[in-house]
Amino acid sequence: MEIEKPTWGWLEPFEKFGQLGDKNSDYKKVLYGDSITKYSTCTHAAHGMIYALDNTKVWDLYESRAAILMQMRFDGVLGFPGGLVDAGENPAAALNREMIEEINIDTSKHYFDDKDHLVSYLHEEKNLVLHFYTKKVNLTEFRNIERRNLEAKEYGIETFGIIRPPLFTMGDNLRGFPAFLSNQFAGNSKEELLLALCATNIMTKDEIDIAVEAMKKHVQSLQ
Numbered sequence: 001m002e003i004e005k006p007t008w009g010w011l012e013p014f015e016k017f018g019q020l021g022d023k024n025s026d027y028k029k030v031l032y033g034d035s036i037t038k039y040s041t042c043t044h045a046a047h048g049m050i051y052a053l054d055n056t057k058v059w060d061l062y063e064s065r066a067a068i069l070m071q072m073r074f075d076g077v078l079g080f081p082g083g084l085v086d087a088g089e090n091p092a093a094a095l096n097r098e099m100i101e102e103i104n105i106d107t108s109k110h111y112f113d114d115k116d117h118l119v120s121y122l123h124e125e126k127n128l129v130l131h132f133y134t135k136k137v138n139l140t141e142f143r144n145i146e147r148r149n150l151e152a153k154e155y156g157i158e159t160f161g162i163i164r165p166p167l168f169t170m171g172d173n174l175r176g177f178p179a180f181l182s183n184q185f186a187g188n189s190k191e192e193l194l195l196a197l198c199a200t201n202i203m204t205k206d207e208i209d210i211a212v213e214a215m216k217k218h219v220q221s222l223q
């Protein structure tokens with residue numbers, strides 16, 4: 001008896017871009033302009049990091065540094081809100097559309113445009129270009145954005161809840177940010193997070209390198 005194929009959620013060969021397990025080294029940085037002209041036949045996606053600086057202390061001990069909005073995705077890995085760019089669509093416009101669908105953002109107050117673009121990456125084998133944007137809001141606005149998320153159209157379908165990464169490292173030099181980094185991330189989103197933390201001066205390159213080393217040691221110790 002022939003088993004009927006599900007019409008959604010089946011990774012067809014053309015959906016190769018959605019497969020998990022990408023290596024950071026598979027992505028190379030490309031200029032935004034080139035990515036639009038030279039790689040027009042690739043699949044494009046746009047994702048965005050909304051963040052607010054936050055100088056409150058966690059348990060009067062650890063610097064919060066910033067509230068950053070990430071999400072648990074339908075495929076069980078972490079990433080930023082965003083998604084695929086439709087044919088003929090501008091990546092920033094696609095990002096705003098996805099932000100409405102995935103986290104119910106009010107684009108009359110907060111929207112991404114070309115000047116929020118931080119970096120674009122090409123995954124040659126997957127024929128995939130990833131555009132990444134950042135948007136700074138204040139902490140009150142950030143909390144309002146978080147509150148609206150439960151009413152998003154895609155909540156419980158494509159997105160399974162928003163999260164804030166802990167940006168502090170606890171006394172054992174592992175719990176907190178390094179342990180967070182040992183999760184699985186979609187596409188190149190871990191690298192995007194690290195780059196954005198540095199570009200926004202939320203963390204120094206040295207602090208990031210220390211956390212990444214602690215995370216690697218932890219992951220190796222589990223193997």
Ligand SMILES: O=c1[nH]cnc2c1ncn2[C@H]1C[C@H](O)[C@@H](COP(=O)(O)OP(=O)(O)O)O1
Binds near residue numbers: 078081084186188189
């Ligand atoms: O946050 C991200 N940063 C970089 N790449 C990402 C991120 N989230 C997903 N991805 C990758 C994974 C896929 O290869 C594509 C498509 O993204 P996705 O958000 O799943 O697209 P749709 O919601 O299905 O339109 O980007």
